[in-house]
Amino acid sequence: MMIELCDSGAIRDGEITRVTAPGFPAVAIARHNGALYVFPDRCPHADESLAEGWIEDGRVVCGVHFAEFELGSGEVHNRPVGCPNLSFFRCEDRDGKVFATLAVEA
Amino acid sequence: MPDLLNIARPFGDLDRPVDVETEREVTRWLHLEARLLDAERYQEWIDTMIAPDIRYWMPDMDTRRRDDPRGTFRHGESAYFDDSWHELSVRVRRYNEPSAWADNPATRHAHLISNIEVHATDDDGVYAVFSAFTNVRNRNEADQDIVHGRREDVLRRSDGRLKLVRRRIFIVQNILLSKNLNTFF
């Protein structure tokens, strides 16, 4: 089931925004070249907030140990030891609202 | 050949070791050079062992992260030596002055050369030579400076004599642990 997260107009290009939906862990929403991306606001390496990181060259950069995850595929670069890839939630922009399926996809 | 003489270009892995006789000849050349430098016979050194088109380079060594694209050194940035024959000859002229105080009283030198590898190149009579060195300078009562490093030389035979055409010198120090470099390497 898709959950409504926020107004899509609030998500500016090149930025990462932290959003919480009742009953779910915080998620991060990013917009890059117009496309929306929704992912857990928790770096798979050491649980730090990815919303406190930034987007660079099409990658989410974790601001703590500088792991980089490709937007879309989630492939990790500059990988700290033991850091897996990042998973994304399925999301869409429906009538100016961001909706996402907040279950970790396999 | 032009590539080999490009001072900014490393040798890489060379795999054409020369015959024993050539290796002996080049080794003797390097030992003779070290002995001339030990004896501060700089004029003789530049006149008889250095080719007129010499490139002689010793960059400063930065401490950088392994993933830093610039690396430890870069040609075109600061260097201890980045000399043509003109610059080397200016340095030699200073040594020839009696008021070269950093060498008066005289410095005691030892240039130790080892790890010599001699490789053939695409040109007959042009050799690519790896070596390592320890340079010890001691002066006055107890002032001692030691510099270790590696060299990548190109030697060229002309008129039956070997001469140095290119030398890249990489020392192991970041901050030079000496006040000066009153020698050649």
Place this chain on the structure above:
Amino acid sequence: MRPVYPRASSYPDFARLVDRDKAQVDRRVFVDKAIYQAELQQIFARAWLFLAHESQIPNPGDFLRTSMGEDDVIVVRQRDKTVKAFLNSCPHRGNRVCMVDAGTRARGFICNYHGWSFGIDGALRGTDGKVYETDETFEKAQIGLTPVAQIDSYKGLIFATFDPQAPSLEDFFGPFTWYLDIMLDNDEGGTEFVGGAIRSIIDCNWKFPAENFVGDILHAFWTHQSGAQAILGGAVDLGKRYDELAFQASVYGHGIESNLDKVGNTRTLGYPELVDYVFDLSEKARDRLGDIRARAIGAISSCTVFPNFSFLPGQNTFRVWHPRGPGKIELVAWTLVNKNAPEHIKELYRKGTMMTFSPGGVFEMDDGENWEYATRVNEGFVTRHQPLHYALGLGTEDAASEMPGHVHRGSLNDANQRLFYTRWAEFMKYDNWTDLQNGETAPPVRRAQAAE
């Protein structure tokens, strides 16, 4: 965890080691360990110190490591293009968080010890993960790398101080900026450093090279005879108009001596194209700087910004003498060029400073041993009780000069060195900037105003 900026004290006994009346300096200032510790407190923890040239760190995340006194410091360009500087020491166990000389596009600095991670703004971004986060008493927001108290730049040169009370950088220079502009503002487009830096160790007290550059052209004729012979084929020539034009000038201990001979320093680099370039530059700079300063761009001259930042106009070597104990310095030297200079001119400056003022250069070669033994002999107990003579040119003050600061006639003069040590004594004596900025070394106009 708030930054702790150590407070200044007062050391009148040390200040008295500089005897203005007799123009003598007590040699204990070069070897005494207690005096050296007082210097770290009174001078290096208070004065504005040179960090970097803007051109070394042009983009966000570009950084370099340097020192302020003996304190290890990171200088890093922020995303908003400003520059910040921090102590290079993790607030957890103190380890260095940056181990390299410099780098580009850093995301931050992670301590190798426990993985504490700091952003380029110095703030703690996180730890090794999963341990501190479960400690409810841990307050990340309160922790960061210790910033310098103030940071500012002047025409491309970035300076910082650990003293929140220090006056602005502009006030610290006072009217000495008039002289700094000879090198920093002689061409539109500003300046830059050639890449890389040459670092070396000299076993001398930091004040010997600083006083050498503040006003000791005298030594050049004896010390550097061999270098001059090698490059020029003869002695350095002070020119026909020495008596009329040569001067020393000092403000707050910063000092410059110049011969106004246009190209004497540049000539010693050994490349005629550079001499031509400076002749043209000097003509062009007349509108910008006026006649006197246009003549100084390449002239036989030298300069120290108190306490330990020095340069040579015309030869374009810029350098810091970092103290490493009373008897040791780390010298870091760069080459400054005008951004608009043609590439081959920049390349000749790079080679010229290498050939002259670098460890293998024909001039610097002979400086080090003099400073080392001027320092080391004072280990002799009796020796260090013999004062040193700084009395050349006692009657040469040029009170009528229209140039800023304390101006003396003739560059062969100890005047700037006397004022350098007077400034040193002021830092030893005064615990506040009001006294520091209104003492004997203050520019004459300001002193007159303060007296009223």
